[in-house]
Amino acid sequence: MRKLMPKLILVSSFLFALLLVVFMQYGQTEQAVVGANYDPLPSENCVKCHTNATAITALTKEGATMTGGG
Amino acid sequence: MEASKKYVVSTDYLSTTHGALGCRTCHKGNDVYDKEKAHEGLVVRPSANPEGICADCHKDVVDTYQHSLHSTTAGIKKVLGELAYPHTYENNEQLAEIYGQDCSKCHATCGDCHVRRPDSIQGGLFAQHQFSSDAPIEETCWGCHGARNAGEFIGNINGMAALPDVHYKNGMKCTDCHDVANFHGDGTPETAMYELKNLPSCTDCHMEIYSENSSIEAHKAHDPDTMSCQVCHSIPNNNCYGCHVKAEGGSEMQSQLQFKIGRNVKPDETRPWKYVVVRHIPTVADMLDAKEKGLLPNYDATANWKMSPSHNIQRVTPYAKDCTRCHGNEKIFLTEKDLRPDDSKANRDVCVTEIPPAY
Numbered sequence: 001m002r003k004l005m006p007k008l009i010l011v012s013s014f015l016f017a018l019l020l021v022v023f024m025q026y027g028q029t030e031q032a033v034v035g036a037n038y039d040p041l042p043s044e045n046c047v048k049c050h051t052n053a054t055a056i057t058a059l060t061k062e063g064a065t066m067t068g069g070g
Numbered sequence: 071m072e073a074s075k076k077y078v079v080s081t082d083y084l085s086t087t088h089g090a091l092g093c094r095t096c097h098k099g100n101d102v103y104d105k106e107k108a109h110e111g112l113v114v115r116p117s118a119n120p121e122g123i124c125a126d127c128h129k130d131v132v133d134t135y136q137h138s139l140h141s142t143t144a145g146i147k148k149v150l151g152e153l154a155y156p157h158t159y160e161n162n163e164q165l166a167e168i169y170g171q172d173c174s175k176c177h178a179t180c181g182d183c184h185v186r187r188p189d190s191i192q193g194g195l196f197a198q199h200q201f202s203s204d205a206p207i208e209e210t211c212w213g214c215h216g217a218r219n220a221g222e223f224i225g226n227i228n229g230m231a232a233l234p235d236v237h238y239k240n241g242m243k244c245t246d247c248h249d250v251a252n253f254h255g256d257g258t259p260e261t262a263m264y265e266l267k268n269l270p271s272c273t274d275c276h277m278e279i280y281s282e283n284s285s286i287e288a289h290k291a292h293d294p295d296t297m298s299c300q301v302c303h304s305i306p307n308n309n310c311y312g313c314h315v316k317a318e319g320g321s322e323m324q325s326q327l328q329f330k331i332g333r334n335v336k337p338d339e340t341r342p343w344k345y346v347v348v349r350h351i352p353t354v355a356d357m358l359d360a361k362e363k364g365l366l367p368n369y370d371a372t373a374n375w376k377m378s379p380s381h382n383i384q385r386v387t388p389y390a391k392d393c394t395r396c397h398g399n400e401k402i403f404l405t406e407k408d409l410r411p412d413d414s415k416a417n418r419d420v421c422v423t424e425i426p427p428a429y
Contacts, residue, residue, distance in 0.1 A: 038126075040092035045103045047093065051081050053074040059105055060073035 076194025083199045096123050117180035124180045131254060135180070138255025139263065146173040148261045153353070155368040164362040176214065183253070188213035204245055211244050217325070218308055218349070220244070222382040227308050232327075235383050247274075264341070271340070272299045288390065297345040301331055302390035304380035309350035311410070313357035323352055329389065331396075332375055332404040332420040341377075348404055348420060349378035354412045370415040375404060398428025 049055045083089045094101060096116040102108050117124045120141070125132040139145050147169060151159065159166045182188050185201050187209050196202075196209035212220040221227035223244070225234030237246070247270040260266065278284060280294045288302065309330075312323040332348035334341065355369040389395050389402060396402065403422040 038091055038095050040090060041094035042101045043093035043095075045101045045108060046097075046099070047079070047084065048103065049105070049108075050077060050079040050093070051084075053078045056073050056077050060077065 071192050071194060076192070078198055079195070080198035080200065086200070088201055089199070115179055115181055115186075117182075120179075128180075132180070134257045135254045137257055137259045138253070139260045140178045140183075140253060141255070142260070143174050143176050144259070144261045145263060146176065149372065152372055153366040153369050155371075157365060157367070162362075162365070164358075165365060168358060168361055168365075178214070183210050190214060190216075204243070207244055217310065219379070219381040222307060222380060225382075227327075228325075233305060233382065233384065235381050236385055237383060264336075269340075295342040295344065297331075298334075298341070298343045298347065298377075298379075300347040300378065300380045300383070301343075301345055301396075303383045303385070303387060304347055305329065305382050305384055305387055307347065307349050307378055307380045307382065310352035311350060312352055313354050329402060330375070330404040330408065331402055331422065332377075333422055334377060335373065335419050336377075345422070346377045347380050348375045349380070350374060351376055353414070355414075356412075372414060373416040373420050374414045375417045375420045393429055397426045400425050 049059070079093075093099070097113050099112040100108050100110060116122060120132060120136050135141050147159070150165070150169060150173060154162070154165050157165050159169060178188070183205060184203065185195060185197075185199060187193050187196050191209075191213040196205060207220060207224055208226075212224060212226070215221065216226070217228045221230075222232060223235045223238050225232045225238070249268050249270070251268050252266060252270075256267070263269075273279065279286070279289050284290060306327040306329040308325055309328045310323055310325045328350075330348050331345050334343050334346045337343065351374040353369075353374045355366055356363075358365040403425055404417075405421050405423075406418065409417050409421070
């Protein structure tokens with residue numbers, strides 16, 4: 001058993017390291033999918049209006065009622 | 071509808087994965103505090119381009135969706151093509167133009183179901199730009215299917231109050247029965263609703279109805295292949311007559327709640343029934359005459375009374391209270407007396423000629 005211990009520790013360390021690499025890689029892939037293609041374009045002014053219901057109402061002329069489709 | 075219910079974006083949305091991309095990443099335009107200049111070059115519907123921005127992150131879904139009926143409207147194209155035969159979209163410009171102008175507008179983009187209302191209910195954001203994989207029926211499905219199945223399901227047939235489906239009354243939604251593949255497709259090109267492999271069936275949940283354990287006498291008395299569940303468990307559905315193409319000279323459309331049982335003209339392994347509930351489809355032979363006379367020479371080859379998977383299910387209906395409501399009662403069956411002069415001659419195959427005898 002004593003002879004086997006170093007080997008067991010070596011194998012389990014290797015497996016642990018392998019799992020760690022796999023999980024890290026998976027996390028990076030998820031991040032890459034979301035962010036890699038895009039550098040968000042500045043949109044502060046869009047947000048200023050579109051999060052403000054009063055501003056939207058003031059800037060838009062609407063007034064119809066809801067109807068359904070076919 | 072007030073503008074604030076269409077164009078306001080919630081501050082919570084800004085911290086979501088989509089919100090963090092910034093408005094202009096998808097919608098373009100300019101980051102200036104002037105409405106006109108800010109909206110110059112605006113892309114109102116970024117998902118209108120199937121190869122566009124959605125595909126960058128959701129490529130697998132977009133690839134599958136491109137072949138679905140919701141995306142291609144191939145079902146409409148196929149039926150219109152059958153009515154117009156031997157005219158084809160390739161050899162008749164008018165036909166191609168009509169399909170492009172009217173029919174193909176039923177195409178739904180990713181955004182039409184996941185973030186905005188369809189144009190038929192005035193568009194706009196249904197949840198202040200929060201994306202949803204389980205959007206409210208009233209804000210999405212009903213916008214396009216409000217005159218028939220979605221309208222009957224929620225008890226609002228294009229604004230007309232009706233008795234809702236028992237499943238809806240008990241809190242169920244479209245997605246509780248319909249698998250995501252019913253909306254997105256499974257990647258194979260689809261040309262008709264009944265071709266879909268994984269449409270829901272009542273027996274998916276109600277497995278015991280025809281078993282020996284059933285306590286319902288009517289279930290024991292009928293072979294499962296005799297009729298669809300709707301024959302006993304649905305109520306009058308919405309039937310449209312005339313034409314729904316809004317062209318000058320087109321015939322006026324009328325709608326009417328009716329309950330008619332017809333013959334299943336295409337029984338198959340999944341739908342083996344002899345009797346089904348039917349619904350009138352708004353087509354007439356001259357409906358495209360405003361564009362070109364005689365554009366539908368094959369009109370009489372396709373019935374405009376169709377099998378209806380009515381979505382207004384009730385546990386007990388007036389038509390199933392006892393045997394006499396159906397047996398010997400010609401009124402609830404589609405017969406030649408019900409056909410109109412401008413109906414397709416193919417409807418004769420749908421008509422019931424031998425009424426089940428009275429006991």
